[in-house]
Amino acid sequence: MPHKRLRGAYVVLAAGRGPVLPVMHRRIGSPRYAPVSTSFDNAAQVLTPPEPNLPYLRTNRAGELRLDPGGITVDDDGRIGTLEPTSNADVHVDAIGCALLPGLVDCHTHLPFAGWRAQEYEAKVTGVPYEEIARAGGGIASSARALKETADDTVLTQAAELAKEMLVHGTTTFECKSGYGLSRDGELRALSLATRLGAAVPQQTTRTALLAHAIPNSYTADSWMDEVEAMVPEAAEYATALDIFVESIAFGLDHLDRMGELAGANNLSLRAHVEQFSTMRSVPVALKHHARSLDHLSAIHPDDIGPLGNSQTAAVLLPGAEFMGAEATAPARELIDAGAIVVLATDANPGTSPVLSLPLIVGLGVRRYGLSTREALLAVTLNAAYVLELSSEVGTIEPGKRADLVLLDCPSEHVAYRLGHNPVAATFIAGEPAYVRPDAQWRITQR
Ligand code: NIG
Ligand code: FE
Numbered sequence: 001m002p003h004k005r006l007r008g009a010y011v012v013l014a015a016g017r018g019p020v021l022p023v024m025h026r027r028i029g030s031p032r033y034a035p036v037s038t039s040f041d042n043a044a045q046v047l048t049p050p051e052p053n054l055p056y057l058r059t060n061r062a063g064e065l066r067l068d069p070g071g072i073t074v075d076d077d078g079r080i081g082t083l084e085p086t087s088n089a090d091v092h093v094d095a096i097g098c099a100l101l102p103g104l105v106d107c108h109t110h111l112p113f114a115g116w117r118a119q120e121y122e123a124k125v126t127g128v129p130y131e132e133i134a135r136a137g138g139g140i141a142s143s144a145r146a147l148k149e150t151a152d153d154t155v156l157t158q159a160a161e162l163a164k165e166m167l168v169h170g171t172t173t174f175e176c177k178s179g180y181g182l183s184r185d186g187e188l189r190a191l192s193l194a195t196r197l198g199a200a201v202p203q204q205t206t207r208t209a210l211l212a213h214a215i216p217n218s219y220t221a222d223s224w225m226d227e228v229e230a231m232v233p234e235a236a237e238y239a240t241a242l243d244i245f246v247e248s249i250a251f252g253l254d255h256l257d258r259m260g261e262l263a264g265a266n267n268l269s270l271r272a273h274v275e276q277f278s279t280m281r282s283v284p285v286a287l288k289h290h291a292r293s294l295d296h297l298s299a300i301h302p303d304d305i306g307p308l309g310n311s312q313t314a315a316v317l318l319p320g321a322e323f324m325g326a327e328a329t330a331p332a333r334e335l336i337d338a339g340a341i342v343v344l345a346t347d348a349n350p351g352t353s354p355v356l357s358l359p360l361i362v363g364l365g366v367r368r369y370g371l372s373t374r375e376a377l378l379a380v381t382l383n384a385a386y387v388l389e390l391s392s393e394v395g396t397i398e399p400g401k402r403a404d405l406v407l408l409d410c411p412s413e414h415v416a417y418r419l420g421h422n423p424v425a426a427t428f429i430a431g432e433p434a435y436v437r438p439d440a441q442w443r444i445t446q447r
Contacts, residue, residue, distance in 0.1 A: 035076035035346055035447075039089035039432055040405070044228040045099040046070050046413055047377060048083065049396045056314070056386035059335075059342040062374040067412060071095065074403040078430030082399060084392025094443040098425060099412040101377065102397050103172025103404030104358045105384035108316055109297055110210075110349035111176045112159035112193050114150035117350045121324070138326075140214040143350050147190065155193055162348070162356055163201040167435045170424040172203055172404035173385065173394055175345075177243060179210030184231045187211055191238035202434045204404075206388045208271060209235040210243035212251045212259060221251050221258040225258055232262050240389060241269035241292060246282045253285050260289025269389065275299045276327065287311050293343065293387045296321070298328040305331060314342040314387045317379075319364035320353035332369030343387055344379040359415050359423055367417035373413050381399065403431035409440065 039045075049057065050064035057064075070087030120138045124130075133139060147155065159176075166174060176194035181187035191207055198205035211228045215221050232242065244251055244259045256272060263270035269292035274282035277297035283304035286294055295316040296307065308315055317330045335342055344365045347353040355361065362376045371379070385395030394404050405428040408415065415423055425440035426433055432443060 008024070011212070025368050035078075036090035037076045037081070037086075038074040038091040038093060038428075039071060039085040039087070040074070040095050040100055041071045041085040041094045041409075042069075042262055043071055043095035043098050043100040043407075044069055045414065046072060047099070047101045047381070047397060048082070049382065049398060053392070054382065054396070055391050056312075056341045056383050057378055058339050059375050059378060059383070060337065060339055062372065062378045065374045065378060067099070067374070072100070072397060074405075074431040075426075078403055078432065080397060080399050080401050080403050083397070090447055092445050092447075093407065093426075093447070095407060097409070099408040099410065100397070101170070101406045101408065101412065102381045102395055102401075103406055103429065104170040104380045104397060104429065105390070106166065106171045106174040106345060106346050106348070106358055106380075107293070107304045107384040107387040107390065108318065108345035108347050109174050109176065110179060110347070111162060111174070112155050112190070112197050113180055113350050114146040114155050114158065115143070115350065116354060117142060120264040121354075124325070139351060140180065141182075143180045144186070144214070148186060152189075152193060152196075156197055159193075159197050160200055163203060165299065165356045166358075167201075167203060167427050168424060168437075169359055169422055170406040170408075170427050171356075171358055172406070172427060172429050172434075173205070173388065173390060174203055175208055175388055177208045177210040178235075178239075179213035179243070179245075182214060182216040184227060186230060188234055188238075191235055195238050202429050204390070204394070204429075206241075206390070207239040207244045208241040209239040209268075210245070210273075211235060212244040212255060213447075214245070214427065215252060221255055225251075225255050228259070229262060232266050232268075236266045236268055239268065241271045242266075242295040243271045243273065246280050247273070247276060248278045248280070253282060255409075256282055256285050257289075260286065260291070264289060271295065271387075275301075276321070283308050287313060292389070295345070295347075297330045300331065302331075302334075305334050305338050305340075309335055309340040312341070314343050314383060316345055316387060317365065317369065318345060318347040318353060319368045320355040320361055321347045322368065323364055324355070325352050329368055332371065334366075336375065341383050341386065342375070342379050343383045344376065345384065357422065360420065363419040364418045367419075371416075371417065376416060379410060380405045404429050405431075407440070409437075
């Protein structure tokens with residue numbers, strides 16, 4: 001029987017024009033459509049791990065990832081069935097000329113936030129010193145004011161639009177952070193908004209309570225940490241991780257130590273923004289608390305590279321923030337040589353990195369850090385899923401995992417090379433096409 005081309009409803013978000021909220025998308029396990037099996041046929045490359053059930057892969061083993069031609073079958077429960085195509089699936093995806101990757105995982109974003117800070121960026125690139133920008137009310141405080149003054153639905157509409165942009169660039173899982181609340185109520189509101197965002201977008205999301213981001217007015221760093229301690233139990237109802245900004249202009253090593261204690265006591269992961277501008281020597285303190293990740297690391301002390309590389313703490317590098325802020329370059333190759341679990345993320349936020357595209361981040365990361373294609377792909381799939389404690393569920397193409405997939409219109413080497421081109425032809429979540437680029441619709445046919 002000849003295959004019919006799928007149209008209309010199947011191209012869900014590509015065609016969607018309605019209000020972004022309060023659309024409730026499906027939860028995993030409750031299909032929007034009649035369950036179908038899907039065969040991805042004739043891909044030029046399918047990215048697969050060297051062994052099953054890896055929680056992460058140290059980046060010095062990225063060369064073991066396979067990028068072989070072939071296809072896969074997704075079962076009607078939305079999970080990957082076999083690493084072979086099948087002729088009798090309900091839906092066929094013609095992947096000729098394409099790379100098929102696991103859905104991209106963005107493990108460090110500051111969604112949801114309110115508005116942007118474009119004037120601040122213009123001031124920064126034209127040479128206005130940071131202190132002057134801060135004195136004029138810029139920086140984190142400016143986004144905190146905007147969040148406070150913006151209604152819940154407006155914040156959520158902006159964030160959902162950004163989530164859609166992420167989907168179009170292949171992101172199927174992302175992290176949300178608080179951090180622009182800067183008060184107990186503000187932080188808990190941000191976490192509650194992040195939870196509502198997660199229910200309104202097709203991607204899987206996680207929440208991190210960045211409770212120590214900037215020192216709110218009328219507090220010292222110490223007295224704010226007392227407030228943080230009081231709010232952690234409530235924040236833990238929303239979040240899986242705690243986060244802190246350790247920097248000369250923010251919190252210090254003692255506060256990191258205290259956040260580590262709080263994370264341990266409340267059964268939350270510890271994550272931290274460290275060594276972004278100044279070399280603070282945060283790494284030994286964070287390793288003592290078995291931090292899940294340390295993020296930024298542009299100014300990491302050379303003596304801290306070995307211990308971080310030996311640990312199970314991921315090194316999350318943020319080339320968007322480095323590029324936009326003309327920051328130092330994190331020593332990625334040294335970290336890889338030391339055995340580190342290297343990850344790339346957007347750091348999407350209105351200040352240092354207003355970037356939503358992981359393909360662009362891969363392009364920047366590859367150039368800036370000298371990464372191979374496999375190293376970069378590993379950094380936005382399995383190893384990023386590890387940071388979010390989701391690597392048993394997503395992050396690789398292997399039987400049993402949820403079929404979050406990205407179909408590229410090119411071989412995977414083009415992702416970094418064609419900088420600025422969005423290579424995503426279609427994004428699938430739990431086997432369903434959540435986004436299909438109009439010129440790729442012909443690829444999907446139904447029996
Ligand atoms: O990850 N480093 C601190 N926090 C954010 C930036 C926040 C902002 O400028 O709004 C970051 O770069
Ligand atoms: Fe950040």
